[in-house]
Amino acid sequence: MKEGPDIALIGSLIGDPARANMLSALMGGQALTPTELAAHAGVTLQTASSHLAKLEAGGLVTQRKQGRHRYYALSEDEVGLMLESLMGFAASRGLTRHRPGPKDPALRKARVCYNHLAGDYGVRMLDSLINARQIEIAGDDLTLTEAGRERIEALGIDYAALKKSRRPICRSCLDWSERRSHLAGSLGEALLKLFLNEGWAKREKESRAIRFTDRGDKAFLDLFPL
Amino acid sequence: MKEGPDIALIGSLIGDPARANMLSALMGGQALTPTELAAHAGVTLQTASSHLAKLEAGGLVTQRKQGRHRYYALSEDEVGLMLESLMGFAASRGLTRHRPGPKDPALRKARVCYNHLAGDYGVRMLDSLINARQIEIAGDDLTLTEAGRERIEALGIDYAALKKSRRPICRSCLDWSERRSHLAGSLGEALLKLFLNEGWAKREKESRAIRFTDRGDKAFLDLFPL
């Protein structure tokens, strides 16, 4: 009515249970087809299609056609950050959709947050990088130091490629289970990819949980001491 | 359906335009009565009452009876932080409720964010405190240093009182106009109160804008150099 941004539109988009389930599923970081998303949401394909059109119009998701499939994903890092913030609040109210089960500890230890690592391990990684002065922090802005640049290149990450994209390399993202920040941005994404490619960790099916192998666990803890 | 917090409930609470307007009004930091909130939302008192009951059930607001008035306010700092995060996202999408007008620059310069200072001045204040090593930053956690404690006591803020409450003293809050962090928490609140009490600044009516007097402006900039 007066001033300020219009939160009602975004709220109503998130407010429908079917759409919220789809968004949660997309927080897993993988692009999903309407059929898959319909299954996550528990609705028919037609309904899912209509929801996806609305989410796209609202700028929350984007689609990419590939053959006869359409892959939907969260449109930007920002969407993930905002959703994680909402989840944090909901969790603090004890509003959870699931009966606490055996998977819960695994989720708290390590899970995927859109495209980067979250949970205990995610927070530890950022803390460790800060302690080693490879990332510097000022306000909410994280910046990679010279030492940090060398470090990630030694890990085999292509710094130049990260630099080229318009996305921020480092970004902090609030963790809903740990209530602290972990590393997002294109570097966060690259690091998660690295862990998966090296075979240190695998995604669980149908879940955001990430399971580290014994070898991967050791390598990770070595790489990011506290 | 599966795991993770339930964001749909919160989303649907924010998703109704009347409720969104009420929440935006409460972001002004003052506790408001149902009658006032009804006016902000553009609905009748009955409707407002029903909305407030829902917001309260969802844990977003709390009420305090005082005589024959009921004062509603955001229930915790966390609510303000989450809403600000949503606003930031909405603003980045160009979803604003208002035609950009003369008040806009004033809002960007200094405004109230629930109970603390936001906008250019809010961001500057936190930056300055960090530069002076009076606040230290690690992840999203801000901590007041020894030097910081002395500094705020010199300003006449009762550190012991802040310490007593269970709320965090320092907290970072993402600014939707500046896209950077400013200082929230009980210290953020105390500092804003200080500026108002000293007569350095005044709230605008019917707006979140804060207008600094000439004297206040000078004092503020002296106090928080860059």
Add this chain to the structure above:
DNA sequence: GGAATGCTTCGACTACGATCGAAGTATGAA
């Protein structure tokens, strides 16, 4: 070409929630 898959669009149904008038409760003032 024809058939199958993946998805969107259309149309109709339904249900839930926002809205407000009217009546009820509580607090304070006269």
Add this chain to the structure above:
DNA sequence: TTCATACTTCGATCGTAGTCGAAGCATTCC
């Protein structure tokens, strides 16, 4: 006690948004 103010609760109405069946495109496979 009586009246006024501030608010809640009840009940009825109305719109709109979610839902799905059926039909329509598009792409790929055979």
